[in-house]
Amino acid sequence: MELGSLRLAMPTAVLAIVLSTAGRPEHSGAAALPGQDLQAKLEYCKTCHGLSGQGYYGYFPIPRLAGQQPKYLENQLRAFNERRRTNPVMANVAHSLSPWMVAALAAHFRNLDARPIGGGPKDRVATGRTIYQEGLPESDVPACSACHGPEAKGQDEIPRLAGQLFPYTVNELTNWSKERGQGGTKVDTSAIMTPTAHNLTQSQIAAIAAYLSYLP
Ligand code: HEC
Ligand code: HEC
Numbered sequence: 001m002e003l004g005s006l007r008l009a010m011p012t013a014v015l016a017i018v019l020s021t022a023g024r025p026e027h028s029g030a031a032a033l034p035g036q037d038l039q040a041k042l043e044y045c046k047t048c049h050g051l052s053g054q055g056y057y058g059y060f061p062i063p064r065l066a067g068q069q070p071k072y073l074e075n076q077l078r079a080f081n082e083r084r085r086t087n088p089v090m091a092n093v094a095h096s097l098s099p100w101m102v103a104a105l106a107a108h109f110r111n112l113d114a115r116p117i118g119g120g121p122k123d124r125v126a127t128g129r130t131i132y133q134e135g136l137p138e139s140d141v142p143a144c145s146a147c148h149g150p151e152a153k154g155q156d157e158i159p160r161l162a163g164q165l166f167p168y169t170v171n172e173l174t175n176w177s178k179e180r181g182q183g184g185t186k187v188d189t190s191a192i193m194t195p196t197a198h199n200l201t202q203s204q205i206a207a208i209a210a211y212l213s214y215l216p
Helices: 003-021 034-049 069-082 088-095 101-112 122-134 166-179 189-199 202-213
Strands: none
Touching: 003 166, 034 101, 069 088, 069 101, 122 202, 166 189, 166 202
């Protein structure tokens, strides 16, 4: 089979799964144990986010969750659910999760240690590293390492960026103000990143995303 058609086929199959499970209540049988529920939910997440949470390159990129900070992950699920972060797929997914389940999923993904998939242009990695560690004082871009950490592992509400998929990071930084912090009055944690994302050029974004995509 051609790789191209395989890549296109996967999201369609996966979308069918989402649509068929979207309306299902959290507890379908009174006898179901929380542990079994968690296992089923994890398998569901991993059909898209990869068996070890490493992310998935497809028609649209599905982000890595392995090693992600639990507080950040929980925050994002809440943001999807409240439509402050716009994504039709994840809005449906987040809608059906109980607080207990969210905490259990976050703890599970935090402990996964998948190897990065890489995928960014290698000739941009060195430039990306410099911007990440030092920022761009002439364009008011702070050093990313100041918040995300020298190894890009994140902390609490600040996400891990190490090993994130190249096209996903490019998408987020390019579309920040259109997809995050939506819905008017309530200011959320996404506001911290708005000026930084705005001040980066496409070429600088690609360089940083390339650097991060290889970082273990
Ligand atoms: C049908 C595919 C699909 C399924 C199933 C799915 N996700 Fe996602 N998820 C996505 C996509 C696509 C995105 C990227 C959304 C965007 O671009 O804003 C995403 C984004 C996320 C993010 C934000 C990551 C970040 O770095 O900001 C979290 C957290 C997340 N998903 C958690 C989960 C959890 C937990 C489950 C299982 C309960 C799950 N997802 C199931 C497709 C899926
Ligand atoms: C002042 C602290 C701070 C600085 C400096 C900072 N960030 Fe962030 N960043 C955050 C916070 C907080 C979030 C989570 C926002 C949210 O909750 O939506 C974030 C989120 C992100 C995300 C989204 C990750 C995901 O999985 O969707 C990317 C990408 C990102 N930052 C890249 C960068 C880059 C590149 C730089 C440097 C040019 C940088 N950040 C500098 C605080 C910071």
